[in-house]
Amino acid sequence: MSPAPVDDPPRGHIIPIGGAEDRHDDRTILRAIVELAGGSDARIAILPTASRMKDTGARYVEVFDELGVADAVALPLAERSDGEREGYVRELERATAIFLTGGDQLRLSTILGGTTVFKTIRRRNAEGVHVAGTSAGAAIVPEHMLAGGGSGPTPRFTLAQLAPGLGLTNRIVVDQHFSERDRLGRLLTAISLNPFLIGLGIDEDTAAFIGPDDVLEVVGSGAVTVVDPSEIVHNSVAEARTGDPVSMLGLRVHLLAAGARYDLVDRMASTA
């Protein structure tokens, strides 16, 4: 699972999950996170900020407990002043993995953007702590976050809304519930805006485990769609008006199921 470290210390894994990961049966994705984070010695800090439901944090504490993690704690950050609380920062300082739940990614960015809690997560990931997020928690992981948009397979100007995210990597933009909610068009729209980005469309119950060497490995029951626009020869988004379809010629696309890998630096895909 974990590729050889390339930095000293190696960055922690970055783990966007497409939402609706299995929490009752095999729990393949959550189990792989626990293993990376130290197994029964793992210390997992859960941020339920994206969610408007009160029990989201407690539910994940329960699931991690069932997976043998005695030290999982939910940090109920709900307003901006919570992002400065010393107690929460202390939990992040001692965690071996940090987990961002689903909900609305704009709640995460507006409540936590620029706070000490977000800065601490960035630093801890650089120091080797793993950061996983599901659904909204997956969208916010990169510097450029898909904040919202419409459905359908065709890219159209204004189909995707971007916002600044947590910034653990700036190579990718992440969409989630990808096949289930027909989001190819909005992922393509997002990467049409600047082809330095690589688009990751992540299905439900599927995760991209991005190692410190920027190689991702797919875990889970669905697929990760990788869209690499670096070789496109034409892209009409600068000419398109609201609602117009956008031409994009020369995209490279990979459909990756469990065990397949993709190198975000070399832009090369491989099977297990």
Added chain:
Amino acid sequence: MSPAPVDDPPRGHIIPIGGAEDRHDDRTILRAIVELAGGSDARIAILPTASRMKDTGARYVEVFDELGVADAVALPLAERSDGEREGYVRELERATAIFLTGGDQLRLSTILGGTTVFKTIRRRNAEGVHVAGTSAGAAIVPEHMLAGGGSGPTPRFTLAQLAPGLGLTNRIVVDQHFSERDRLGRLLTAISLNPFLIGLGIDEDTAAFIGPDDVLEVVGSGAVTVVDPSEIVHNSVAEARTGDPVSMLGLRVHLLAAGARYDLVDRMASTA
């Protein structure tokens, strides 16, 4: 003008201009750029890529020539393959300043995003070369680029479209033609999405000269509006629907005319 260098080597200045800078009379802004870049020894590379007009590059060559710069050259990058041309990269390697003209910022990001030309501009700025951009060329300077949107004073969800920019700094988001086109609402919308950003609304014929120490100084006939959302206590953008006005409580705003400064790290404003 130029604050004391703090790095070794110090980064070059980053100079977003609000568009429609004077090119015929005092030419205060362009003259200040020439002075920073070495006066009559300056070597200025001009990228007219944002513009659809054929003579945009040649016009700036003429203006810089009138200001005593014999070595100003326009690089007519018009499609993605141009972003890999060795001749253009060579000009950027020898330039003391790089100038991005106005037009459409999505032309810049879609044609040059991820190309060797853009990577070279990033590296050259880190090495000490000054990068100035006017209008569209100003919008693309940061990591988070205001790509488009509507007018009016009130922030509304979807009033601002963000896209990935050139990435010389990730502290700011820039809007231009700011007073002239009534763009306060869209700048506020952009920073509402993640309050780690500082918004700069730059009037026409006005520039923010951002030094290597991240202190900006205003040059020109208008004002720079600085909006700092770091102390906001409430922000409703995550709850807003398309077109709804967004509440933002606790913004700090500075109106800076020529000579005034703002420290992007300490978030403190001062007069000359």
